Amino acid sequence: MMVTGSALHPGPAPRPADDELRLAAVDRYQILDTPPEGTFDKVAALAARIFRTPAAAITTADGYHLGTVNVLDTHPRQVTAEHLQNLAALVMGQLAMRLSAVRTVTAERQMRTAAERLARTLLPPAPPQVPGLRAAVAYHAASADEVGGDFSDLFPLDDGRWAFFLGDVCGRGAEAAALTSLTRCTLRAAALYDPDPCAVLANLDTVLKDEYQGTDPRRCTAVFGILEPAEDGSFTLAGGGHPSASAVRADGTIQPLPVTGGQLIGLLPEPRFTQTSTHLAPGDALLLYTDGLTEARTPSGPMLQEEGLAAHLAAGTRDDADDPVAGIRRLLDHLGTGVNDDTALLALSVPIHPPAPAQETR
Incomplete structure (x- = not known):
């Protein structure tokens, strides 16, 4: 656990210097306030199997930390950084594919709207x-x-x-x-x-x-x-x-x-x-x-x-x-x-x- 502030003057943890850019990246990936997605559920299940834990969860690549992949157990244990990095890369790959699909659908809708407007003028x-x-x-x-x-x-x-x-x-x-x-x-x-x-x-x-x-x-x-x-x-x-x-x-x-x-x-x-x-x-x-x-x-x-x-x-x-x-x-x-x-x-x-x-x- 990270503890910040002091005993006399407790306060919130300081925001990272790039937090505004990080939040902008989160917004760009359109991953907040969205319904559950089967792909990420499968990643969480895979994490639980790899680390042999009862549960795992995903709470959310521009070099910003968009969120975390959590593996949960009932007792302390050691995990390797390589496994965590592989899981993070898997999640980011899915996020990138998801963002690409969203952009494609948005572009098609915009093109369709533009085509309809142009057709009306002609x-x-x-x-x-x-x-x-x-x-x-x-x-x-x-x-x-x-x-x-x-x-x-x-x-x-x-x-x-x-x-x-x-x-x-x-x-x-x-x-x-x-x-x-x-x-x-x-x-x-x-x-x-x-x-x-x-x-x-x-x-x-x-x-x-x-x-x-x-x-x-x-x-x-x-x-x-x-x-x-x-x-x-x-x-x-x-x-x-x-x-x-x-x-x-x-x-x-x-x-x-x-x-x-x-x-x-x-x-x-x-x-x-x-x-x-x-x-x-x-x-x-x-x-x-x-x-x-x-x-x-x-x-x-x-x-x-x-x-x-x-x-x-x-x-x-x-x-x-x-x-x-x-x-x-x-x-x-x-x-x-x-x-x-x-x-x-x-x-x-x-x-x-x-x-x-x-x-x-x-």
């Missing part, structure tokens, strides 16, 4: 009100843990027209998120500079090549479109390596819009982009989607593909004339786990019955 906002049209967007995330690279946007230009785009960058995770952010900003800026759809995609191609020059190429697919004033109902689309857009007609006809001839953006020395135009009448809709939809597995096994999507759209045309995305949402729910990739949707439709103008109040 998701399409509620679409703006386009005169004479109804706009709808949807995003289906295949994984809650990883950020995908699907994106869409809809915004007005200075001359009364509207621009919109939808696309998919290659990859997942933080790199895909950074590329998605760059792609969206570039498409918006390029549309303000020169809104010709093919020129916009060409500008994006140049930016991606300049940004990632000397590294692995970063590529994406996209459809970019210009909507003339809503009264006209005319659209001009350009595509770069992206699935076809679809014009969903009021009579149930599904018209693929051939923008699939365009090549991947950001990859080839001189890519070619294709352009097409269409007109929407009342009850018609324009639907853009990423390949997570058509590559989804149906309950019977094969992929949905464009033919299956067209059949689904044709069957639900009357019910979803004013909101074609509603039918796609039901389809995604029906496909369930067959959807193994993120899916972005953008639909622009001309209502059959336009909303009545607001009545003036007197």
